[in-house]
Amino acid sequence: MQDVIESPAFKGSTKCPAQDLLNAVKSCLIKEMSTAEVVLVDLFDPGYLEYNNNYTEPIKHVLGISEKHYNRNIPFTYLMCFCDSPCSNEAQNLFPGTSIQYLKGLTNGYKIVRDSSMAAILYSIKQDIDALNLNQILVIMPKNRRVQMDIFVECLFTDIYKFTFYPFEIQTEKNSLNCKHGKKQVGDDISCGNLREITVRSIQTHLETLPSLKGDIVILKSYLIPETTFLHGFTTRAGGISYVPTLSSLNLFSSSKRRDPREVVAENFRRLGKVAGFDPKTYSSVKVDHASDVWIMGKSEPDSYDAVVTNKKGVTIAAPGADCIPILFCDPVHKACGAAHSGWKGTLLGVAMATINAMVSEYTSRVEDILVVLGPSVGPCCFTLIQEEAKAFHDIDPQCVREFESPKPYVDIRRTTRILLERGGILPQNIQDDTVTDKSQNVTLCTSCHPDKFFSHVRDGLNFGTQIGFISIIE
Known part of the structure; x- marks a missing residue:
């Protein structure tokens, strides 16, 4: 937003006589008005x-x-x-x-x-x-x-x-x-x-x-996370007030580059909190950098980080996603939890295991006790990278890449995440992703394939909306 009278072109000028400066500002104003x-x-x-x-x-x-x-x-x-x-x-x-x-x-x-x-x-x-x-x-x-x-x-x-x-x-x-x-x-x-x-x-x-758009708020929940200890969920796009088509309706992120202002997003959060059972005032989301830094809640907060962990009750932490994977972590034994944002860059940098390691070092969690759930994200059916970038995934496991010889191979960031977690010691049965046998319990749906349920950068372009994965300790 701008006010042309405060145009940077005229700030700090001391050589121009007052009348000349006034005329210049007026000229600029007329130009902007036109x-x-x-x-x-x-x-x-x-x-x-x-x-x-x-x-x-x-x-x-x-x-x-x-x-x-x-x-x-x-x-x-x-x-x-x-x-x-x-x-x-x-x-x-x-x-x-x-x-x-x-x-x-x-x-x-x-x-x-x-x-x-x-x-x-x-x-x-x-x-x-x-x-x-x-x-x-x-x-x-x-x-x-x-x-x-x-x-x-x-x-x-x-x-x-x-x-x-x-x-x-x-x-x-x-x-x-x-x-x-x-x-x-x-x-x-x-x-x-x-x-x-x-x-x-x-x-x-x-x-x-204002009335809610696209129906009521729908929250996806994992069978793996015990509801007696943790409040959690993955949001979908229904039930908010955002009306721009690619942001409609429960968009949960306001960006200076998009058309959804902060007060509209705040109202979406208010409605989500009422349905989900958390107070938006105690909500804290990661500050995405597409890397692998982890914030230990309670310590000095970095300017950017892609994961957060806590053992504080009543504090809701979250990770956004619009193709990137929102990942939730919990340790029912030591009552700690985490949330991570894992795009393709963060996946390669090991943000998931960095979150696990933070829980182990800060809360004495044991790797074998930690449960991990991968939320809605772009599937290998819809996500491509140039061959040079896809090679890093191919090197981890050839099955993480489809049509590798093509100029833009299809990449499976979910499979890559599971492989890296298992290599780090997470038990296979403690990971929930799109490999679940009962598809009715699948929360790792493809965001690009389900325009009625999710926002997607790949599908919608730059003016895309955002959903989140959230978790908190309730006892």
């Missing part, structure tokens, strides 16, 4: 309509901006308006004949979005923007709403979206859009800290009201 794919006009001020019967003046102002910067060819425009009930302030009253005439100047179209919650308005607009795969957004807004708008943008959008802000202030006979009398606008006489708290809570409240 690249906007969609325009949002913030008319969300509960106090404004108390002293002004309609939005004629703001609309005139927006059209003035259009004429100045777009030659009246302003992009599709959303008018964001306050509405405290379904029946109050009907659209024809808010936008009477004079306003409608001005709105006809929005030649590329417009949509009036009204609600008592700005969070609801922005989230609705975001769905339209995402459906069209747009990301260049101009926000025309009152000056004193900028701080709160920044919070909304931070929580509901990611760095994929590029924002330009154009502040305005309209004077009318009965005062300005930034009404200083009557009802107070959110943010008046409120500290920035409280404003953030109020704004974030309004977002959370709205997201909590």
Whole structure:
């Protein structure tokens, strides 16, 4: 997200005279505005309509901006308006004949979005923007709403979206859009800290009201892990609120490179925790580096690691996966557990055995007591590497690679993981993977082959969702 007024091109410059710098910034602003794919006009001020019967003046102002910067060819425009009930302030009253005439100047179209919650308005607009795969957004807004708008943008959008802000202030006979009398606008006489708290809570409240998509939350469980001692599971994609097709619906990871913002993912976690029985506030996931570092919970946390182990009760640890293997470990004797993320690089680097060794050294676990479950991940039916990379798997065991002589052989990272675990001393019967005899108990399903159940990077591309494997000690 960006604000062109703070463009790095002009930061730290002391040689340019003030007026020249101002002109340069204005030029940059005009350029950024001209690249906007969609325009949002913030008319969300509960106090404004108390002293002004309609939005004629703001609309005139927006059209003035259009004429100045777009030659009246302003992009599709959303008018964001306050509405405290379904029946109050009907659209024809808010936008009477004079306003409608001005709105006809929005030649590329417009949509009036009204609600008592700005969070609801922005989230609705975001769905339209995402459906069209747009990301260049101009926000025309009152000056004193900028701080709160920044919070909304931070929580509901990611760095994929590029924002330009154009502040305005309209004077009318009965005062300005930034009404200083009557009802107070959110943010008046409120500290920035409280404003953030109020704004974030309004977002959370709205997201909590949204219906779950793709059915109810479904959690896969292993027959190998004793439920009397450990809470565990592997998530599937149903039951969340993420609506972007490749992220829908229980996406559990927010990335600056994808369209699912952190508050949406947080709401998915809240719903998952309620069904699974853990508190999202005690949840800790590995910080993926595609290597083999292990964090011993309670010690200094590294910047990145692909496995975590603990013997603390009531703490939920997890590993993400979207083709890479989420692996769960438990020692029922010494009551310790672990979670690891094992992609093809981590598999070769031995992240699974590194997790085992950490449990042995930290919690006096015995290798023969440790149980290991491989979760949903890409199978050898769908995962290929170039021949040079596949050779490392072939060297471990030729059966880990199919069609080895082809330019892109198929690689079995699950079989490779089992082989390395057994070589490290894990008993074969203490490993659950896709070799289970009873296929109804198989949790190591291919993520790429089951689009109805799982997210997959291989299948969905860069804007992929994420599921997790989680575990905690309950007694």
